[in-house]
Amino acid sequence: MRILRSGILVGLIAATAFAKPDIAKPVKLALPGGDGGIGFDDLLYSSSLHRVLAPAGRTGKLDLIDPKTQKVDSIAGFSTDSEKFGGGHGEGTTSADSGGGLIFASDRSRGEVVVVDPKTLKIVGKTKLAGGPDYVRWVEPVKEVWVTEPNKKQIEIFALDKTSLAHKATIDVPGGPESLVVDGARGRAYTHTWDDASVSIDIAKHKEVARWKNGCKGSRGIALDDKRGWLFVGCDEGKATVLDVAHDGKQLGSADTGKGVDIIAYNPALSHLYVPGGDSATLTILGVGAGGKLSVLGSVATAADGHCVAADELGHAYVCDPKQGALLVVTDPYESTR
Numbered sequence: 001m002r003i004l005r006s007g008i009l010v011g012l013i014a015a016t017a018f019a020k021p022d023i024a025k026p027v028k029l030a031l032p033g034g035d036g037g038i039g040f041d042d043l044l045y046s047s048s049l050h051r052v053l054a055p056a057g058r059t060g061k062l063d064l065i066d067p068k069t070q071k072v073d074s075i076a077g078f079s080t081d082s083e084k085f086g087g088g089h090g091e092g093t094t095s096a097d098s099g100g101g102l103i104f105a106s107d108r109s110r111g112e113v114v115v116v117d118p119k120t121l122k123i124v125g126k127t128k129l130a131g132g133p134d135y136v137r138w139v140e141p142v143k144e145v146w147v148t149e150p151n152k153k154q155i156e157i158f159a160l161d162k163t164s165l166a167h168k169a170t171i172d173v174p175g176g177p178e179s180l181v182v183d184g185a186r187g188r189a190y191t192h193t194w195d196d197a198s199v200s201i202d203i204a205k206h207k208e209v210a211r212w213k214n215g216c217k218g219s220r221g222i223a224l225d226d227k228r229g230w231l232f233v234g235c236d237e238g239k240a241t242v243l244d245v246a247h248d249g250k251q252l253g254s255a256d257t258g259k260g261v262d263i264i265a266y267n268p269a270l271s272h273l274y275v276p277g278g279d280s281a282t283l284t285i286l287g288v289g290a291g292g293k294l295s296v297l298g299s300v301a302t303a304a305d306g307h308c309v310a311a312d313e314l315g316h317a318y319v320c321d322p323k324q325g326a327l328l329v330v331t332d333p334y335e336s337t338r
Contacts, residue, residue: 020297020298020334021333021334022298022333023285023298023299023300023330023331023332023333024300024330024331024333025300025301026283026300026302026319026328026329026330027328027329027331028321028324028326028327028328028329029065029070029072029318029326029327029328029329030324030325030326031054031056031059031061031063031072031325031326031327032056032059032061032063032072032074033056033059033060033061033325034056034059034324034325034326035325036058036325037058037322037323037324037325038056038057038058038059038320038322038325038326039057039058039086039090039091039092039094039322040054040055040056040057040094040307040308040320040322041055041057041094041095041134041262041263041308042055042094042095042096042134042135042136042263042308043055043263043265043308043309043310043318043320043327044095044096044097044310045067045265045310045311045312045313046097046098046103047313048098048099049064049098049103049118050066050067050313051064051065051066051067051073051118052064052065052067052310052312052318052327053096053097053098053103053105053310054310054318054320054327055078055092055093055094055095055096055105055106056074056092056093056325057091057092057093057094058079058080058081058091058092059080059092059325060076060077060078060079060080060092060093061074061075061076061078061093062074062075062078062093062096062103062105062116063075064118064121065318065327067312067313067314067316068314070329073121074121075103075116075121075122075123077114077122077123078092078093078105078107078114078123079091079092079093079107079108079109079110080092081109090108090109091108091109092107092108092109093105093106093107093108093114094106094108094133094134095133095134095135095136096136097136097137097138097145098118098138099138099139099140099143099145100138100143100160101118102115102116102117102118102124102160102163103115103116103117103118104116104136104138104145104165105136106133106134106136106147107126107133108132108133110126111128111129111131111132111133112126112127112128112129112133113126113127113129113133113136113145113147113158113165114126115127115163115164115165117163124163125163125164125165127158127164127165127166127167129147129149129156130149130152130154130156130167130170131149131150131151131152131154131156132149132150132151132152133147133148133149134147134148134149134150134177134178135147135148135177135179135180137180137181137182137189138182139182139184139189139203140182140184141184141187141203141204142203142204143159143160144157144158144159144160144168145157145158145160145165146158146180146182146189148173148176148177148178148179148180148191149177150176150177150178150194152170153172153173153174153175153176153177154170154171154172154173154177155170155171155173155177155180155191155201156170157169157170157171157206169206171201171206171207171208172208173191173193173199173208174193175193175194175195175197176191176192176193176194176199177191177192177193177199178191178192178193178194178219178220179191179192179219179220179221179222180222181222181223181224181231182203182224183224183226183229183245184203184226185226185227186226186229186245186246187202187203187204188200188201188202188203188209188245189201189203190222190224190231190245191222192214192216192219192220192222192233193211193219194218194219195216195217195218195219196213196214196215196216196217196219197211197212197213197214197219198211198212198214198219198222198231198233198243198249199211199212200212200245200249210248210249212243212248212249213249213251214233214235214241214243214249214251215233215235215239215241215251215254216233216234216235216236216237216239216241217235217236217237218235218236218237219233219234219235219236220234220235220236220261220262220263220264221233221234221240221261221262221263221264221275222234222264223264223265223266223273224266225266225268225271225288227268228292229244229245229246230242230243230244230245230252230288230292231243231244231245231249232264232266232273232288234261234262234263234264234275235261236259236260236261236262237259237261238256238257238258238259238260238261238277238279238280239254239255239256239257239261240254240255240257240261240264240273240275240286240294241253241254241294242254242288242292242294244292252291252292252293253288253289253291253292253293253294254294255284255286255294255295255296256296257275257277257282257284257286257296257299258275258276258277258279258280258281258282258283258284258299259277259279259280260277260278260279260280260305260307261275261276261277261278261307262276262278262307262308263276263307263308263309264276264309265309265310265311265317266288266311267311267313267315267332269313269336269338270315270332270334270335270336270337270338271287271288271289271336271337271338272285272286272287272288272297272311272332272334272336272337273285273286273287273288273294274286274309274311274317274330275309276302276306276307276308276309276319276320277306277307278304278305278306278307281301281302281303281304281305281306282299282300282301282302283299283300283302283306283309283317283319283330284296284298284299285297285298285299285317285332285334287334287337288337288338289337295337297334297337298333298334300330302319302321302328302330303319303320303321303322303323303324303328304322304323305322305323306319306320306321306322306328307320308320315331315332316329316330316331316332317329317330317332318330
């Protein structure tokens with residue numbers, strides 16, 4: 001009997017030692033003017049500014065969040081079309097990126113790309129777009145700003161001159177473009193079609209060079225481990241996949257998540273992928289292991305239509321809560337899977 005009890009005790013100790021920690025309930029971070037709701041879309045962490053960039057839709061503000069203090073600085077001057085959130089994310093600023101000492105952001109209502117000085121928190125330039133903007137990204141190797149325009153099935157490219165942007169070129173992306181990430185080390189940018197393919201673009205030549213099946217029925221979110229050459233794809237149906245960009249987009253891993261996936265984010269230090277499901281109102285944290293294998297570390301309840309996320313360098317994930325006009329801050333409790 002003593003032996004049995006001792007064995008049970010050893011088993012309980014072992015189980016406790018290997019049990020995964022729980023994810024704490026997300027902490028609500030209210031954004032200025034967000035009481036009526038915010039039509040969020042793109043969220044991004046800027047490693048150069050050490051700030052989360054949160055384009056806050058109809059509030060007319062681009063919010064910058066300090067991950068250490070959670071302090072919010074707002075940049076005003078974007079479109080404010082309505083007093084309350086009416087669903088979707090077609091108003092005001094919905095995407096932003098930083099580079100060259102500046103911030104570049106969309107204004108969907110006005111059909112513009114806007115230049116911001118992050119030191120003064122002031123808008124210093126505006127340029128009209130050829131089509132409705134979705135993603136805005138700074139392309140460091142060529143010092144350009146790229147804006148995806150799904151209604152035109154193209155990416156519009158701008159050259160930067162001090163604080164002014166001038167139209168330079170367009171890239172046709174049949175079936176897309178959805179999402180955009182830059183791979184400066186390989187001179188490539190990646191986007192998706194709206195169904196089952198990811199597209200590789202030569203940055204210098206402004207030309208599509210490859211198109212790979214990505215394992216999705218509906219391609220949505222995108223992220224990149226640039227050191228290992230792994231492209232992450234978020235699938236609307238509730239899944240994430242990993243492609244090897246150095247080997248013709250070979251699929252390395254796949255894992256199921258909550259449904260309604262859109263924006264995804266990656267923490268390269270932890271090798272964790274954050275996949276929110278807008279339909280399931282969950283955030284799934286995936287570990288990215290050897291060879292690109294994906295494993296589910298855990299999930300936590302978030303908010304209805306919480307379809308966008310950004311990840312900072314301190315182990316936080318920021319999930320959008322459109323109806324509350326806030327971000328839900330999730331602290332990642334898991335060890336690195338690198």
